[in-house]
Amino acid sequence: MISAHWYSSRLQVTSGEYPEMIYDFYGFPEELSQVQYPAPGSPELAEQVRSLLQPENVELNPMRGFDHGAWAVLKFLYPDADIPVVQLSLNRLQPAEWHFNLVKKLSTLREQGVLIIGSGNIVHNLRAISWEHIDQIGAGYDWAYAFRDQINHAMTTQNDDELVHYEQFGENAALSVPTPDHYLPLLYVMALREHDEKVEFFNDNLIAGSLSMTSLLVG
Structure with a gap:
């Protein structure tokens, strides 16, 4: 773990x-x-x-x-x-x-x-949380959705460079990953993925504006 x-x-x-x-x-x-x-x-x-x-x-x-x-x-x-x-x-x-x-x-x-x-969370910005939407599934800022989609695409295409150097996604990345602690666990999973292994998303929702609950299986 x-x-x-x-x-x-x-x-x-x-x-x-x-x-x-x-x-x-x-x-x-x-x-x-x-x-x-x-x-x-x-x-x-x-x-x-x-x-x-x-x-x-x-x-x-x-x-x-x-x-x-x-x-x-x-x-x-x-x-x-x-x-x-x-x-x-x-x-x-x-x-x-x-x-x-x-x-x-x-x-x-x-x-x-x-x-x-x-x-962890791909998008995790506690300072930007929209508390009035804390229980609303699908509530996400535009930049949060954009970064989630960029990282999801990097995972499905097995683009390790984009996953590791996520900061290349500019403001979307800076707002979504203000500190790396919640993002890094994803790299531990992706690094162990074999070349022919697919990624299966079983939850891909955002809540509270700035939290992604993306969950996935590899293999």
Whole structure:
């Protein structure tokens, strides 16, 4: 699992046997802070990730829990919380191309049946949120729709250069990705895509003007 909400100054991976829940948000209904998702960790897989990513220095973190970017997704995919989960942090000091190339070292995990999930938003601008449209599906600014469509096209045509160098889309990109944390998880998924694998979108809506809920499967 690669979540936008573990954005750190170094590369880390969860290595605890039973990571705790992290409720890293505020201003939301209290019910969200009561959600439980007691998925086990996997120290063995964490060590394998650390080994595969060498010579990058990867810190095993036995104390780190699962943030809401992880459990909010996994709770619907595996509601019984019976699948071991390991979360990899995003190194905020590195450029997009570094992230894209880094995760390619984990390609053998897919061959072993490990599901790799990226959790974030292609369009994520909290300062521009239209609160009166927070619950309106399809409510998006023109620039948000434009950037979503540009990135979707880059994915369907497998244009890795446009995905990595998304800033080439100018103002659309600057407004949609004011900080890279929510965009980068997409690169971890796209970098592991084989040449003949298709992208299947199963949710492609915008809400609140400046948030995209685009969700997709590869393979």
